[in-house]
Amino acid sequence: MTTRRTGLREQKKQATREALRRAALRLALERGPDNVRVDDIAEAAGVSPRTYNNYFSSREQAIVAAVTAERETRVATAVVARPARVRLADAVIEAVVAQYTDPSEPGRDALLLIITSPALRDTFVDTATAMEHPLADAIAERLPGADRYTARVLAASVAAAVRVALERWIQPPAAANGGLVVPSGSLPDLLRAALAPLTPALNAAEKRPSQR
Known part of the structure; x- marks a missing residue:
């Protein structure tokens, strides 16, 4: 049971990371990277800014991660x-x-x-x-x-x-x-x-x- 919970937790984290990467790149392409805020990326991915900071330390990291995932x-x-x-x-x-x-x-x-x-x-x-x-x-x-x-x-x-x-x-x-x-x-x-x-x-x- 513990192993299953750990596996599900990791899958959820991976899905969140992927959602943030995709949202960051999409918004940067639509608006230009200088016009994208961390809050915008978090909202587009359906998470809080605090959750965003658990995965990326800047908007640049998230945008580039979509390319280098x-x-x-x-x-x-x-x-x-x-x-x-x-x-x-x-x-x-x-x-x-x-x-x-x-x-x-x-x-x-x-x-x-x-x-x-x-x-x-x-x-x-x-x-x-x-x-x-x-x-x-x-x-x-x-x-x-x-x-x-x-x-x-x-x-x-x-x-x-x-x-x-x-x-x-x-x-x-x-x-x-x-x-x-x-x-x-x-x-x-x-x-x-x-x-x-x-x-x-x-x-x-x-x-x-x-x-x-």
Whole structure:
């Protein structure tokens, strides 16, 4: 009975989070992000502002979450799901590239909303940090015998590389195109380039346990 109640509670929390994300993006697209208040999002999702604050600390977080929903968890899940014969570096890079270029995510209108708002751009780039802890768990699972510190350092390095790639992609020089901010280059290529320097470290961590 306790397990069932816990499961129902988690489902309700997930549904509330999803309702807030959807409401935030819809209102931002309709009114512009600067004209959306936290109270507006909460009302549209059918919850109180106090409940809203249990899920998001700002309107920007909720709006961006509609685009990046659970991405950090999906990256970690994809890393674990890769066959054991796949090298850790390949598993991590392919998981990141796949999840950051998922065509099922909100499309051009949502992306345009983000790149035209400095606050949303900053929040979007910051979302890369959220992958550190779930990815550390995934790396530790793929590397039996590796210490938790190593998994955490590797995951933090991956998150930093992704952040650099996103910054390069979504924040090109302001002077370009008359000051208009537009995505620059191929995001998959930028992600691969940013993650490439980490391949030796990921490979070394994978070899180390077997050498003990």
